[in-house]
Amino acid sequence: MRIRFTACAIAAAAALSGCAIAPGMRVDTPHQDSAPGQQGVAVTEITPELVSRIGSDAPPIEASDDASALVAAPQPYRIGAADVLSVIVWDHPELVVPNLTYDVGATSGALPVSVGLASQSVPGFAVGHDGTIQFPYVHRLRVAGLTETEAQTLLIGQLKPFIRDPQISLRVVGFRSKKVYVNGEVHAPGLKPITDVPMTLAQALHVADGALSTGDLSRVTVTRKGKRYRIDVPHLSEHGLDATQIKLVDGDEVRVPPATDYSVFMMGEVQKAGPLPFHSDGRLTLAQALGEAAANPATSNPAQVFLVRPASGKEAMQVFHLNAQTPLTLAIAQQFPLQPNDIVYVDAAGVVRWNRVISQLTGSASAAYAVERAALGN
Missing domain, CATH: 3.30.1950.10 (wza like domain)
Known part of the structure; x- marks a missing residue:
């Protein structure tokens, strides 16, 4: 009888706890936060106004330092030692x-x-x-x-x-005195001589036989004297530049990173959970990520989509919420750009949570009953 009483007490406590022991993760909606100070992070609703503000405030993707410093007019080749x-x-x-x-x-x-x-x-x-x-x-x-x-x-x-x-x-x-080094996701990495043909970023990629399909040309880096420049090759024209205007000098290093270095993470009620790489142009929107990860129609709650942006440098962690139940909100999500290491979480529907709680409770009760029967049998 003591074992039966214990099992009933456990089940009753679980039922009164408001589903607190539901298996799996969950993210409370803004309306469920008891106090902003408790969570430490405010949840921001994704709206057209927010998307517009993010688009106008976002720094250009082509450079972590000013890429215009690499732009120079072609100069004739100058003889050096070992030539x-x-x-x-x-x-x-x-x-x-x-x-x-x-x-x-x-x-x-x-x-x-x-x-x-x-x-x-x-x-x-x-x-x-x-x-x-x-x-x-x-x-x-x-x-x-x-x-x-x-x-x-x-x-x-x-x-x-x-x-x-x-x-x-x-x-x-x-031509043996001046070289640049091209590495990463290119067909022919290695040292490339600077010749009487001016060495530009376009020329360096050309002599390396181009980038592999696994490379990310939107985040090519040029390192010069310890200073690193990040260049978005496919979108240079948006800033009035092209790869033939970026001149390389002796000792420069050009790297084409793997596309897998930059991913977002899909979690929750999606059919393809895990890292999701950016597209070949270096871009990925929230709507594209949700479409490629394929939210589970049977268990997901489209009204509860959350985006967690981890802290980076001086930027604090941010949490965004999207109600993706209407075409209008999906159109907004299509204009919301994701950043590397973002976490997209699709919450479970309420009935799914309830079923998981019931399954856990009935499983616990069955186990307790089996233990009790075994004890009585002894």
Whole structure:
């Protein structure tokens, strides 16, 4: 009898507790908050006015720092240490030293990609670490920091005392002094030489054979001297820019992150719970997330959709509520942009909660009855 009394007491306490022991999670609606101070976070209703305000206040997605700092006009290539120069003095073949050859091309990343040549040995003069080349008659000639035209003019002036009206061709045949590094979700990551073709963001992605389908081009980062710029490539035109205007310099790092690095989390009464990646353009709205996660029509309560935005930096945690029962509210949700790490929770319908409580109570009662029968049998 004591066991029976205990089981009945447990069931009665559970029934009087207002379904407090319902299995699974739940989020109270704003009307169920006993006091704002108790929760610590206010629940904001998603309305057309809120969507309009968020759209006007949102910072541009293309840069965490000012991406306009990377915009620059194309400049001619300037010779640097380790570059290989081809110097031909017409009518003086003795000034070309055949045994001075250097490996350039695909292996070393020295030739322009457009040349399309495999790695090979070419005759030339390598620029030393001090920025000079050794050339007959003039001994050491400082060429680092000069363009091809400037180096050609300088060499002509140095040879005039020895050669009457010297005719010289000077070209960089091995681009080995300046490189950018492309990594992440691209087909051909690695060091990419800066050549006489200006190295822009578009060119860097091109020489890396483009981004993989798993890459997120809306959050490409360019790191320069410890400062990181985030660039939304598909939407640069919205800000009057394009990827060909973003100039890269020696030492820059370009990274295309995986799309899975940026997701929202779907929870509650949805058929596809778990992380949901952003679209290829880096955007995802609340309505799109609800559509892709597919709310369970049998158990979900469309009037109780909650969005939890975790605290980030100086921004406190935020909680938004959407009543998605009407087409108007779904249209509002279609204009509500989500951010990485947002949590979307679809609450259960009231009858579902009740059934879960009853199932738990009847299960507990059955277990207590079985224990009692076993005790009486003993």
